[in-house]
Amino acid sequence: MNTSYWPIHNPRSSSPVRRLGAFWQNLLAHLETTTEPRVWKVSESPEQTLWNAYDPITRIAIEHASADELRTWLEELHYRN
Template sequence: MKTSAVLLTLNRIWQGFVRFLVNTSELRVWQVSDGHGHTYWRAYDPVSGRSSYLGSEAEVRSWIEQRYYR
């Protein structure tokens, strides 16, 4: 296994552990880069269980507004 793959796996495990400890209902948004260098946004609403992959900050804002103004 390559070093980058090991680090990615360890990072995912760590994030899962932190989420378990925090157990919050706050909306989570973070930026992700894929293996091809494309950058996008990931959003997750733990209250509804909904998540989305979004291409821009404007799309993230729209997704958040839909959460609060349904």
Template structure:
């Protein structure tokens, strides 16, 4: 009976290549999505009231759970400080 063991490197190299490809893909998506414009999105609280959130990638400052007026003021301050 032959009990020789010959490791198959193609499986581990395929996994390694797959992981590297996935990492490269995520890096590319982040680069394509990169912007200097503030990102704004809305959310709702438990009572259903609309709240606003925003993030400025240049200053790395965020505002969370703001009213529309608070968000507007925050955006204007960003504009005038730059």
């Protein structure tokens, strides 16, 4: 998987349940047959909501992005094609 130029935030140590959930979401993102980008929420803390996304066409991903970063990434992805 290629990672876009967006900053990748190092998540704080998380519980095994959260890591398993993140692994499951990443696996689903890569196994789906749709050509639409897959977006899912990952929360590091109750105060901050972060997002992950994966585009199966370009194989570019963004991880632990704010809502604004995700929105910009999706817009640029749309205009890139």
